Amino acid sequence: METRFGKRPDLNALLLLIGVQELGQGVAEFTKEQKQDLMHIATCKLFSLSGHYELERVDEDGWPHYKLLRPVPFAFLKEQERMMKWHMLEYFSLDD
Numbered sequence: 001m002e003t004r005f006g007k008r009p010d011l012n013a014l015l016l017l018i019g020v021q022e023l024g025q026g027v028a029e030f031t032k033e034q035k036q037d038l039m040h041i042a043t044c045k046l047f048s049l050s051g052h053y054e055l056e057r058v059d060e061d062g063w064p065h066y067k068l069l070r071p072v073p074f075a076f077l078k079e080q081e082r083m084m085k086w087h088m089l090e091y092f093s094l095d096d
Helices: 013-021 031-048 077-093
Strands: 055-057 064-068
Touching: 013 031, 013 077, 031 055, 031 064, 031 077
Parallel strands: none
Antiparallel strands: 055 064
């Protein structure tokens, strides 16, 4: 990522990238609220890899909606972040 974009992306930038990918509508200008929604989509997608969320539907505007199957069990934010990073590695390796 650093080589391609010229800087090392932070967790939020990667979540936004995954959200845009999952939305599947290409690169566009997004409002602040839409960016938050995209990051939520990414979080749900990542945690779906371990069975915590499931894609429920895609709305009429093409936005995916997930349902919670079971809560993410990690007590500390750092633990959730660590699991999210592992899922990011898994997510990006799915294309290989």
